[in-house]
Amino acid sequence: MAEITLKSLAHSYKATPSQPSDYALKKIDHVWKQGGAYALLGPSGCGKTTLLNIISGLVTPSEGAVLFDGRDVTRLPTEKRNIAQVFQFPVIYDTMTVAQNLAFPLKNRGMARPDIDRRVSEIAALLDLDKDLNKRARGLTADAKQKISLGRGLVRPDVAAVLFDEPLTVIDPALKWELRSKLKALHRQLDITMIYVTHDQTEALTFADTVVVMHDGAVVQMGSPAELFEKPAHTFVGYFIGSPGMNLIKATVEGRSARAGAVTIPLERAYRGLPAGDVEVGIRPEHALLAEPGQGLPVSVRRIDDLGARRMARVDLGGTPIIITAPDGLELAGSEAGMIFDARNIHVYAGGVRVEGEAA
Numbered sequence: 001m002a003e004i005t006l007k008s009l010a011h012s013y014k015a016t017p018s019q020p021s022d023y024a025l026k027k028i029d030h031v032w033k034q035g036g037a038y039a040l041l042g043p044s045g046c047g048k049t050t051l052l053n054i055i056s057g058l059v060t061p062s063e064g065a066v067l068f069d070g071r072d073v074t075r076l077p078t079e080k081r082n083i084a085q086v087f088q089f090p091v092i093y094d095t096m097t098v099a100q101n102l103a104f105p106l107k108n109r110g111m112a113r114p115d116i117d118r119r120v121s122e123i124a125a126l127l128d129l130d131k132d133l134n135k136r137a138r139g140l141t142a143d144a145k146q147k148i149s150l151g152r153g154l155v156r157p158d159v160a161a162v163l164f165d166e167p168l169t170v171i172d173p174a175l176k177w178e179l180r181s182k183l184k185a186l187h188r189q190l191d192i193t194m195i196y197v198t199h200d201q202t203e204a205l206t207f208a209d210t211v212v213v214m215h216d217g218a219v220v221q222m223g224s225p226a227e228l229f230e231k232p233a234h235t236f237v238g239y240f241i242g243s244p245g246m247n248l249i250k251a252t253v254e255g256r257s258a259r260a261g262a263v264t265i266p267l268e269r270a271y272r273g274l275p276a277g278d279v280e281v282g283i284r285p286e287h288a289l290l291a292e293p294g295q296g297l298p299v300s301v302r303r304i305d306d307l308g309a310r311r312m313a314r315v316d317l318g319g320t321p322i323i324i325t326a327p328d329g330l331e332l333a334g335s336e337a338g339m340i341f342d343a344r345n346i347h348v349y350a351g352g353v354r355v356e357g358e359a360a
């Protein structure tokens with residue numbers, strides 16, 4: 001079990017990097033707490049695997065250091081780092097039984113037989129593999145095989161960390177939900193630092209206490225699922241987290257108001273000296289409600305989509321198309337409508353980065 005410190009860490013696959021775009025991982029400084037459940041979330045190519053491979057020892061970073069509990073492991077090979085890894089596809093022994101597969105990492109480390117048996121039963125029960133313990137892995141479904149892989153990753157009680165690289169890719173969609181919740185429960189019981197790489201926001205938000213959002217080689221925000229939703233630090237986080245993502249409206253912001261086309265949006269805090277031309281205000285679809293004309297800001301409705309559990313309206317606000325929530329029962333006579341919201345839920349971004357503003 002370990003606290004993992006990333007110290008001025010950066011990586012370029014190029015021999016002589018000269019500009020920011022040469023870095024697959026831009027400089028980061030973070031401490032990941034012992035026992036934490038972290039998800040590395042971001043689109044393909046943003047640098048998640050590079051960071052995971054640096055932590056596991058498969059890649060040596062071109063700059064900075066990785067410390068496990070204060071010990072510099074930057075140049076140690078994977079096998080000397082005391083970590084467990086679970087990959088996208090099952091890594092198991094087909095000819096062994098489920099029990100033998102789960103016992104293998106413990107046997108390798110010389111654990112006593114009674115302790116092995118106890119631990120194997122415990123992990124098998126947590127993953128619902130207890131009925132299959134004596135079956136050979138070969139005959140099992142792809143889902144069951146990946147559960148064995150998860151079990152092999154989680155079985156050693158003494159690991160510094162367990163690293164998961166998109167572990168639910170091969171799992172049947174119906175089972176994914178169950179396994180995600182199971183992994184979360186396992187984390188609570190086992191007190192092991194876990195790092196989970198995914199491009200799927202639902203997986204990240206269900207599993208992790210802290211989600212590390214990556215974009216273009218940089219960590220743009222590290223926070224709880226609620227923080228990422230309520231206060232996105234970067235327009236990318238606002239857009240990437242949530243479905244649909246945050247609306248971003250180009251605006252001119254001065255003091256406590258933002259001007260977008262002919263509309264003035266009231267703000268909760270005051271802003272001064274923001275760069276012209278690169279300012280946006282963000283509001284989540286869940287935080288803005290369609291209303292009768294005359295209420296709040298004027299919008300014109302393009303379309304209302306009934307999504308079953310909720311209705312979303314596509315509207316035009318000061319020339320920008322945005323998506324907001326249409327309350328049940330609201331029927332409008334024409335396309336003219338209002339939009340109501342709480343100014344506390346509107347965020348201001350300059351160059352993509354959230355500006356805190358001053359208390360008014």
Ligand SMILES: Nc1ncnc2c1ncn2[C@@H]1O[C@H](COP(=O)(O)OP(=O)(O)OP(=O)(O)O)[C@@H](O)[C@H]1O
Nearest residue numbers: 013024025042043044045046047048049050051199
């Ligand atoms: N071995 C390598 N040599 C050169 N460039 C690489 C290498 N591995 C990754 N890259 C580049 O580094 C960047 C980050 O890749 P990385 O695989 O870390 O991203 P990722 O977020 O894990 O993406 P994915 O989800 O597709 O695996 C990409 O531009 C990729 O092309």
